[in-house]
Amino acid sequence: MHVISWWRTQFGEPETKRVADAIAREHISQGPVTAEFEARLAEALGVPHVVAASSGSAAMLMALLALDIRPGDEVIVPNRTWIATAHAAAMAGAKVVLVDVLPHLPILDVSQVRSKITARTKAIMPVHLGGRLVDMKALSAIAQEYGLRVIEDAAQALFSGNAGVRSDAGCFSLSVAKLISTGQGGFVATKSKETAERLKLVRTHGVADVIHCTYTRLGFNFRLTDIQASIGLAQLDRAPGRMERMKALYSRYETGLAGLPFVKLIPVDMRAGELPLYVEVLCDDREKVMEHLRLRGIQSRPFYPDLNRAGYLGGDGEFPNARVFGERGLFLPCGPDQPPENVDRVLEALRAFQ
Numbered sequence: 352m353h354v355i356s357w358w359r360t361q362f363g364e365p366e367t368k369r370v371a372d373a374i375a376r377e378h379i380s381q382g383p384v385t386a387e388f389e390a391r392l393a394e395a396l397g398v399p400h401v402v403a404a405s406s407g408s409a410a411m412l413m414a415l416l417a418l419d420i421r422p423g424d425e426v427i428v429p430n431r432t433w434i435a436t437a438h439a440a441a442m443a444g445a446k447v448v449l450v451d452v453l454p455h456l457p458i459l460d461v462s463q464v465r466s467k468i469t470a471r472t473k474a475i476m477p478v479h480l481g482g483r484l485v486d487m488k489a490l491s492a493i494a495q496e497y498g499l500r501v502i503e504d505a506a507q508a509l510f511s512g513n514a515g516v517r518s519d520a521g522c523f524s525l526s527v528a529k530l531i532s533t534g535q536g537g538f539v540a541t542k543s544k545e546t547a548e549r550l551k552l553v554r555t556h557g558v559a560d561v562i563h564c565t566y567t568r569l570g571f572n573f574r575l576t577d578i579q580a581s582i583g584l585a586q587l588d589r590a591p592g593r594m595e596r597m598k599a600l601y602s603r604y605e606t607g608l609a610g611l612p613f614v615k616l617i618p619v620d621m622r623a624g625e626l627p628l629y630v631e632v633l634c635d636d637r638e639k640v641m642e643h644l645r646l647r648g649i650q651s652r653p654f655y656p657d658l659n660r661a662g663y664l665g666g667d668g669e670f671p672n673a674r675v676f677g678e679r680g681l682f683l684p685c686g687p688d689q690p691p692e693n694v695d696r697v698l699e700a701l702r703a704f705q
């Protein structure tokens with residue numbers, strides 16, 4: 352039986368060719384290919400500065416360090432996201448303060464942010480989960496009122512509306528289950544020249560010139576390589592086609608799932624310019640549905656646990672909205688190169704579920 356994996360994406364001839372070219376030119380570590388990749392991303396996002404990083408997690412930590420988030424500071428994070436968002440804040444030494452998500456969507460409930468702000472709060476990290484856009488207008492107004500930094504986690508939202516370009520810094524991931532991928536990788540987008548310069552320093556141990564070296568600030572090695580950037584350039588060419596296919600895939604599921612009472616699509620608002628990166632559902636009896644699909648050669652993936660389950664973060668409180676997603680959320684097979692026939696097989700299998 353041909354197994355349908357939960358995510359399908361492609362790498363091929365264009366990536367191979369660019370990587371071979373980079374190696375032939377001895378562009379191995381971070382150099383001109385990374386600079387070209389940064390310039391193309393900046394142009395595509397309509398921002399003046401993009402700083403590449405070794406992962407989306409590294410991009411977030413770089414942004415926090417560049418914006419001077421320090422031990423003792425508090426950083427507000429939604430209770431539903433990949434744990435990387437909270438870990439970046441914790442690695443910067445900050446205390447993670449969790450806020451619940453909206454009742455109908457797994458993104459930050461901006462109306463609950465104010466009640467979590469204290470004298471120590473320094474930053475808010477909204478997460479545009481699965482391409483769903485957080486209300487940045489309302490959030491920016493709160494941030495401005497309290498003098499807080501806003502760092503967007505747009506790891507799952509490349510080219511979804513204006514995700515990642517409406518704050519001090521927008522952080523993106525280039526890991527495999529993303530619109531485009533370099534295997535591992537990430538980047539920060541910013542409108543601020545000063546922030547971009549700081550990000551570059553933080554990316555290389557606070558050193559602007561590794562030959563004539565001066566120590567300026569705390570940093571680390573967060574660099575992407577030209578080999579990865581070569582893959583990224585080829586992947587960027589694929590982005591427009593992928594976006595169309597992902598929207599079509601989402602619509603195919605939307606129609607097919609409509610009559611099934613035990614699965615409910617977690618919506619992405621394509622009319623508002625959101626790009627559905629994944630196909631996510633809330634599911635009664637999630638484990639049974641996963642097993643039913645597995646027996647038919649279909650891989651699905653349960654949602655990550657809510658962040659307040661990570662006891663070491665010290666996130667206390669009640670998060671009733673997040674809990675529904677954490678306990679019932681499921682990724683169905685998707686991805687830019689998932690064939691439509693596979694979606695039909697998934698829908699057929701779901702229709703056979705009793």
Ligand SMILES: Cc1ncc(COP(=O)(O)O)c(C=O)c1O
Pocket residue numbers: 406407408409432433435436478480504506507523524525526535536537
């Ligand atoms: C919402 C979110 N934030 C952050 C990250 C971290 O990115 P990376 O895996 O590239 O470190 C991811 C990656 O999956 C993510 O989905």
